[in-house]
Amino acid sequence: MILRNKLTILVLLICTNTLLAQENKVEKANKDFENYSFSPAIDIFKKVADEGYKSVELYQRMADANYFKGDLTLALPWYEKLYNSDKNMAPEYYFRYAHALKASGDIVEARKVMEEFVRTKPTDNRSLILISNQNYLNKIEKNSNRYTISLLRENTTESDYGVAFYKDKVVFASARDTGVVSRSIHKWDNEPFTDLYIASLKVDGQFTVTKKFSKAINTKFHESTPAFSPDGRTVYFTRNNYIGNKRKRDVEGLTRLKIYRATLNNDNEWGEIFEMPFNSDAYSCAHPTLNSRGDKMYFASDMPGTIGASDIFEVAIRHDGSVGIPKNLGREINTEGRETFPFISENNILYFSSDGLPGLGGLDVFAAKIDSDSTFSFVENVGRPINSPMDDFNYIININSKLGYFSSNRIGGKGGDDIYTLQELAPLSTVETTAIVIIVKDIDSDQVIANAVVSLKDLENIEIKSSSTDTDGSAKFKEIPLKQYFAKVNKEGYGTNEKIVNAFAKEQIVYLEKDVYKASLGEDLGRILKLSPILFDTNKWDIRGDAGFEIAKVIAAMTVHPKLKIAIRSHTDNRGSSELNMNLSEKRAQSTMTFMVSKGIAQERLTAKGYGETEPIRPCAEGTCTDEELQKNRRSEFIIVE
Template sequence: MKYKVNFLIVALLFVQGLVNAQERLIQKGNEKFDSYSFSPAIDIYKKVMDKGYVSADLLRKLGNSYYYNADYTDAAETYKKLVADYSLEVTPEDYFKYAQSLKTIGEYDTSKSIMNKFIEVTKGDGRATAYDADRDFMSEIKENSGRYNLRPFAYNSPYSDFAPSFYKEGIIFSSDRDTGNFARYRHTWNAKDFLDLYEVNVDSASMDNVKKLDKNVNTRYHESTSVVTKDGKTMYFTRNNSEKRKTVKDDKGIVRLKILRAVLTDEGIWGEVEDLPFNSDSYSTANPALSPDEKTLYFASDMPGTFGASDLYRVTINKDRTFGTPQNLGPNINTEARETFPYVTSEEILYFSSDGHPGLGGLDVFATKIKRQDFTGKVLNVGKPINSKSDDFTFIFNEEQRTGYMASNREGGLGFDDIYSFTETRPLAFDCLQKVTGTVRDKISNKLLVGATIKVIDENNEELLSTITDSDGNYSLELDCTKGNFVRALMEGYVPFEEYIGISDGKPKIIDFYLERDNITAGFGDDLAKLLQLSTIYFDFDKYDIKKVSEVEIEKVIAAMEKYPSLKLKINSHTDSRGPAAYNLWLSQKRAESTVNYMIKKGISKNRLVSEGFGEKKLLNECSDGVRCTTDRHDVNRRSEFIIQE
């Protein structure tokens, strides 16, 4: 019995020892995972699983290690096991990475099914909104595809080559070719890959043309993703956090990344580099890009306030070379996943890589217009062949020449990451243009207003464009239907009027403006008939009943009096010289009174109206008694006046 007890104790101690050993091994794997050392983490997690220990957390971290190490096939298999064996412990992020992995290996139908599960369990996640709002995003990608001729870069190596940036007659790029590291760049805040910056004149056919940058830029650590100002004198680039030739780790033991600035000396070499004030030991900043006017620096970071794994930011570069406060580009561009590698073209189109927006798998290249610092425009996937099932990133583009470079870890490349050059054959169709047409009229007289100004004002009250009405009072313009805008009509002497047009599907829209006089009662003694440009008030021959055709004109006067309650009028009636003068005087008085009575019946107070007939006393031309005139000349004198009274 004693031997049995001793054996049981030994067995229990042995089992406990095995458990403790596995726990220590898992802890070591977690340490590697937390420091972004994914390859060692994978080896450790697999070793634990081979010994029969499996959990949801272990599968999740193993799958994420494969995912961030760009091994999407093994990632998909691992997530599949997680979902199948631990369904109650699956998180929304697990579903998302599983769907992304499936998409990357070409299993689009299964990927869509998993993405639908992600949408079901997620509320308020921008990625779910993007997929849910446009289920047929693959059609959009297909529409944007086929616009580039893609070629492998002549200077690729069997190692990692990526992050091209324009420089002189060639490019600067990042590579680990001289380190023999053979470590795939993982597109995370991993600082384990010891990369250097190289420059090459692309017009040369010799590999000897590839040269390392100065030692002030390249160190024994990690340098990548650069941008140089147009004058070639200032360079911003990424380096891992180091001080006095030693790496600096944060409180989690992670070596973060920083953006540095170097200035070209008079000797033509890069001088001492300087740290930028918004860098930190506790988070990473990386992948710098400049705005066309070089007054804004764009970059990627996981600083506090970031939506996902990494977001895109911008910061103002002041005239004295200091910097403003970094600003997140917002939820339209940034998702809960990875946004990184920004590039801004001369036409202010922002290109960047993301695995949060709908794509083909891994990191895809996306584009959006950011004119006037607006980051709410539609984000478009640039399509194949720039994008693939693998990671596609570090896209740069010369819009004048329609050429550029990008990098990818797709199959068929020479190294782990390869640079490709390309030519754009068809521009990306960013614009959703909505045609807006219409007329501008006087609100009371209905007269078409020629030369009226039509302005388009955005929601920040900035004028975007303007036009004027033609000889027929018509205008025509096109609006960006992905944004809300105000269309405003202006004319001297009239009160401006505007109408808001929100985001739309781009269908044509008609807006007719009816402008009001800005102060119709200002001109005492003026003839309202002239201001309203009324047609002649006609009466039948030898009668004073108002004809139907003239009622329309008098209604315009009534509308003016209803609009301006203080307006008082004196209605004057005139005849020509034909017929006896006394009769003409009587007839004109009757016609004036008839007009007043008509207006009173329509609701205008009689206290605001007076009338007087002048007969032929106030002729406008020489057609008096005894003077031979044409009918047209006589008609000039047959008129009604609506004189504004004090």
Template sequence: MKKITLFIFLLTAFFGYAQEKKIERATKRFNQYDYVNSQEIYQKVVDKGYESGDLFKRLADSYYLNAKYDEAATYYGKLIEQFPEDVEPEVYFRYATSLRATKDYALSDKMMARFYDLGEDDTRAVLFRKAPDYLREIEKQKGAYDVSITQINSGYSDFGSALYKDKLIFASNRDTGGYTKRVHKWNGQPFLNLYQVDTSKVGQEGGTKFAKPFSANLNTQYHESSPVFAKGDSVMYFTRNNYSNGIFSKDSTGTNQLKLYRASYKNGAWGGVKELPFNSDNYTVAHPALSPDGKKLYFSSDMPGTLGQADLWYVVINDDSTYGEPVNLGNSINTEGRESFPYVSAANDLFFASNGHPGLGGLDIFLTNLDATGEDVTILNIGEPANTSKDDFAFIIDSETKTGFLSSNRGKSGIDDDIYMIRQLRRPEPLCEILLTGNVTDKNTEELLKDATVALYDDKNNLIESIVTGRKATFEFEPECDAKYLLRGSKDGYTTVEKRVSTPNLSGEIQEFLQLERAVQIAKPGDDIAKILNLNPIYFDFDKYYIRPDAEIELAKVLVYMETYPSVRIDVRSHTDSRGNDEYNRTLSQNRNVSTRDWLIAKGINPSRLSGRGYGESQLVNECSNGVQCSEEQHQLNRRSEFIVLSNN
């Protein structure tokens, strides 16, 4: 029995040692970007029942980095559930991204919330926290583009289009019938070359047979992809492995990086390939794009100063064909994730692929205008169907015809990239939401007015919506952005109030407060009807006591009030300014008082309801007493009438 036990122990130890050696070999390949071979080994070890946090992470990463998001999500999930102590913040981000690719947005958001808690300074976390309704924002862009599959796809990877004269130039690792086939260890597929096809053939059935190699002088046994052509079509920039003059170079870890190259068209052929001076053996520079004027070259790189896995950069192209220093586009665009495949339209719109900004899964295509700066920078996810839960990238468009191309692995295999034709139906616009809120109060008492009607009208006086206020007297509307409205408040017994409201073209909240006045207010003894009715001052000309026409209008309001409330008794009080003799002013104010009461009596008010006298200059409302220099306007404030309620029953 002991022999059997010892044998089992030795066998287990030997087998465990064998698995460790397999994992060690896989890890070495993983660190050299040999994801396919490492993935195969890791998967076999896991299938045999061996589990560890590091094993699950490397297996998940190998799937994630080859856009196999379903499998990546499986093993990131196992890692988080079984080995939480081995989980770094980045795992939550990659798990969330993988879950979006499977359309499990609810769980993805939970993982992003956890990612935010662990790395709240990470740009990707901040962007997620700032846009909790990112799916609704993306939904608004739905239908901005029409997308259809082209007929030039090969069953291998086809992507990264550029328009050149009447041709579409793209990268493909299609089988061209050669005797040898070099395979890239990252994804286990042949290396890429540049191909061309007439644009008239891309939608034609069997169009793949029209695709031909672009240039024998440019294509090599390694990668060539993502070309862009300068004005005049005699200069092109493209991506290639670090391979020049027959030399295949690697960095200190044994990795061959990508670089940018420039080629020129002379004597009917492409040639004169030159490496750009800001390349390096130690980092990748790839996916070129040109500004509309051809003076800036944009690209993706992980060079020093990069915020994340890859950032977008640009260099100035000088008049003598030299280049300025690389400039990072900044953290409004770049994240700790991957930004790549830039394209700049004639309208100076920058389209790029990113997995760092909130999206539908994998790489999504985003849009920003390069003319905007600072707080005006807006990053838009261009929505479905241009974007999907898979990798979508390499967007180009002709601003005049509104047609173009994008690349995606949305096909049945979910692995190989295909080229799709796009047609712009409308320009994507920022999600703009306006919340118009406020409350309704009594202007004089500031009492909250329940059961008031608040209505919103457009600029053509068409009713959009109306509400009746509740106990808190509040109202809320969601008007359109960048529009003009009329806000109207009304309530029985109150005068109607209207306000003009203009909404901005950016999301935000607008507050408007409606203050209603009683149409005819019930006054208490001691109240001044002039204030209740908001009368304009009843002025008399200097040294006169006859009723002016403008004073008649104000007295008419007092008349109507007394007719409405026949039990009200009023004491009319008349005042003068300080100019003139004190005794004379008392006489003048008394005459004005009599004139005021006589006017009301002449209009039908019973004399018994009126009393009053003139106070001269004895009750000034300001400092303009005898000997004080004052303006005419200041003196006029003292020439006034008051209508004090004595009783209302």
């Protein structure tokens, strides 16, 4: 990973102490794989992990918790552990593992894992997109060959990137004479530094007369990606959290990125440097761009509310210099991956880079037309030669001359990141419409469900169309723009389900699950936490390793909820005498309680009782049950009593 990656990812290493600030993401993660009724899953499983327990489920939960926070680099080792431990890994984990690998730069292995995802879950929306590669590749091919590009001669062996237009010149970022070679380092305070440079332009777009931009703006830390107001007297730029000769860090000791503003004084010197009010020491904001009127800024951030590793936000810039509240552009633009380096052309097209949308590899450049109501008419991959198997980003263009620039770390450059000129030869293709079919099924029986109401909404949650399913369980939608939607499905007796659907996958299934009642007194905590049964070996009552892991989850839940009281109920199979089984189950119940007390749970919050063979899960006449069925009867349960 090179310099540009460090400035693009916008901090994946989010401290668990900031977890409550990321509560929406954690809740989304929990909703995707389980609906916990207690404290967010991350709190419980973090406590379990700290105790040193190991299991497939622990790897799943820790990986998912970090994945849905957007900490893909933190998720990767847990997915690796899961991949190496579980040969029957659920399809969803192949998909998430592939994304984590892609974020780490291991594109080849990511593609292999994604193929396993398609193989194991061929009807999933994402699989349908990948299976329909012919159409997807044709779309990219249709948009390809609309540019000529050329490697900028001004590039150095260091990183050069982040070009912005400034009057009749350009300003860009470079590490050329900072004395630090671009390198892959995981700590923010050890990154290579860049400064801003200004250059005049030749007719062909090549740079000339290059010099440092401003002594007042350049510091010993990072400066990059400037954006200028229409009158050229205000500049917004990215810098490390450093101002007034003071460097600030977050609770992890990391120096984040912030957006700063400077103004040009009467002596044509840049001064009055202030940080934007939406910045924070706890997250990064970077890569600003302004619309043609200068009244709206777009930027990338991993602030709370971000969908993926980094999202694109917009914020109003008022005439008096004050700013509004940043707004996430939503799922029409942002994904669970990285969206970054936005640019707004004068004809109101948003160009940005993403590794979450289908592309040619790494970060690809995409274009989205911003309509008058701030929605997006289309999101298109701009195609080759702008995009490549490597990272391509920081696209800008002058709509009059059709001349612009982009940055890439592709093979054939001079350094890590290099600047390329571009000349647009033809505009993007127009938006298309299509028809899709949503099929609704019962998740347990796989039977189709008639008379279910399907609402098709855009990614801002505005309803586009609504329909009811026919006797074959299908709801049909015609002449809709070719993009992503939410399909929200309701049916009496079932829980509501909402799923992102892609209009270029013609037929998609949404599953409904029957309503389940909420937890109450007498409920088994194991059902609420979806525990695996607490199992015991034959004629034994000591706590096995897998049992210890399950009990640790109950302990974590009781630690989070100090008023919770539990009745431990232990059971045996029917082998042996009833008297011996009752005695054995009592020992198992007491052993479980002793274990929990040893881990810090007050004994007055627990009761323990053995039930012998009197309440089997699987009633077994002598010799009629398998060893596996018998083991299911040898269990402990945790009943809520208060």
